[in-house]
Amino acid sequence: MSADVMVHMQGVTKRFAHVWALRGIDLELQRGRCLGVFGANGAGKTTLLKILATLTRPSAGTVTIAGYDTVREATKVRPLLGVLGHRTFLYGDLNASENLRFYGRLFGVSQCEERAAELLQAVGLEAHTRQLVRTYSRGMQQRLAIARALLHQPPLLLLDEPYTGLDQHAVERLQSLLHGLLQTEDRTIILSTHDLQRGLRICDEIVIQSRGKIVYRGAAADTASADIEQLYSDYVK
Amino acid sequence: MLSSRRFVRQGLAILLKDLRLEWRTRAIFTSMFVFTVLVMVVFNFAIGADPERIRAVAPGVLWVALLFATVLGLQRAVQVESEEDCLQGVLLAMGDRSALFVAKAVVNVCYLSVVALGALPLFSIWFRIDIISCLGALSIVLILGIIGLSLVGTLFAMISANTRTRGLQLPLLFLPVSVPLTIAAVYATTELIQGRGLPDIRDYLTLMVVFDVVFFVVTLLVFDYVVEE
């Protein structure tokens, strides 16, 4: 495995009671690339991301991130991750800047205040820092959650359905933010979505997941959008 | 572990965050305090009009009130953390996870201490008990009891947060396990308000200290198993 491989999954299987969420997943992603995981609801996208985020363990198989095994060396893996899940991980009764400062202290981010202000600007929430997060719209909460995930400058970002609840304007903002991260800061991103169009615009590589397995794998540039759509609807039906 | 700077930094961050949250909403503290007062009032009615009888059961009532207040406070604290899965978010950032446990237990001690402080004057008035003369010794008993209740309670709160009937599991586990502490605390309190001094309750104090130490060690040892997945 070369030093450039950020994520490596081999034979990963995950079972919940008698439901198989993932079956025999093999995946590899180079540093600085953006992977899109597409699939219908229930295809296993969230489980895949949770395993990468060390939030749950695979029933079988191995996962390494930056060379560290996510099960045995989880404490070394976690500082490298920025996670955006279905829930925002934010405290409703604190305001944006308090939330960021709290997580900043946890992560041991130096110059926490400046970093928080910088991120709030980047996600366009600088006008709302004193408001309680409980009063935010879903889109605003999502943006703050992204800021939280970026706080400690993790080399790997895991975004689970980041476009949910965002209006067009917010989506554009998110896309340009992600572009910036990929180009200038050499981050690696894995995002899952069922919005094919938006995903294709930002991803370098894509996989399509169906019923716990990866049924298509390829570079986003190679496949014309129409082909992908056809493939996608084939697998999703 | 305990001396590591990251441990202290993360523990403090969580502690301050919880206190700040509580200061903003005052939800947990209010419900704990009101409940404690309610228990004392209801018991007064339930026991009847005989003032001697009321005085005799007063220590028991106080500690029952604190027990139930602990359960209530912990349940609400768990609720706050599970709202947006914040606990997961925090765990992802933690180095040594027992810092989380220690911070949560300390927060609980704070809440219970403030509740006890507020309830004592009412206790003194309603049950006609002179607590001023034994205040120092009583504080020691209270703090030892509160520490024990917080340790056991916090552990079981985190366990029961991951069950289907989380409201039920916590008291079901917490109350029987804390029986030794309850008995010792009630009897120590009784002795003190009857005018005896610290040397007389040495036995009970020893038990409470032993309880606190044993459970501090045990909970720290098993805490990792509670939060891992």
Next chain:
Amino acid sequence: MQQSRTASKPPWEHVQAGLTYGVMAVALWCVFVYVPTEKAQGIVQRIFYFHVSVALTMFVAFFLVCVASIGYLWKQTPWWDSLALSAAEIGVLFCTLVLITGPIWARPIWGVWWTWDPTLTLTLVLWLIYVAYLMLRADATDTNRTRFAAIVGIIGFVDVPLIRWTVTKWRTLHPKPVVLQEGGATGLPPSMMLTFLIALAACLLLSFFLLRQRMALAQRRHELEALRDEIENSFAR
């Protein structure tokens, strides 16, 4: 694929069953026929032999739960968890028996259904703790069940000396109906001592027999699940 077990049981199981039944039969004979009636308490005193034996067996069972829980947290194999669960169920069963035989003994002799004597009170608190253990197993989600139960299993037993101490102290402050003979070893004539020991042996053997049966059931269940998983997995490919 594992060999299916044949219907006939291995010889050791027959020996154990035979031994258990045999010693229990001897114990029953001893308690009801052989041992002379105790002067002070009359015929009801005969229940003491089983009451105390069952109580001691209960302690053994709960100790086993603690050991098995530590073993499970350390080794993480299902066998240890099955042992903890089986021992807990048997412990609760024997605990219930103590709580039933206690009043049956107390009522005719002391005129009250319940004497708050230290051992009986300790048994009551243990009953509450281990019933909570079983309820936790039923309520917890799949991934957490065994770990949480193991933690409670350890804590429950660690609490025993603390409960015992406080309950004894508490009891000494209450007036007893009559001075209780706790069925201690001192002052028991040889025939009674012999009967007690046989009854104790019978109870221990019974508990081990039940334990083995229960564990076999648990193991079968695991095998069934493993087979089911294999089948599902092979369909999915």
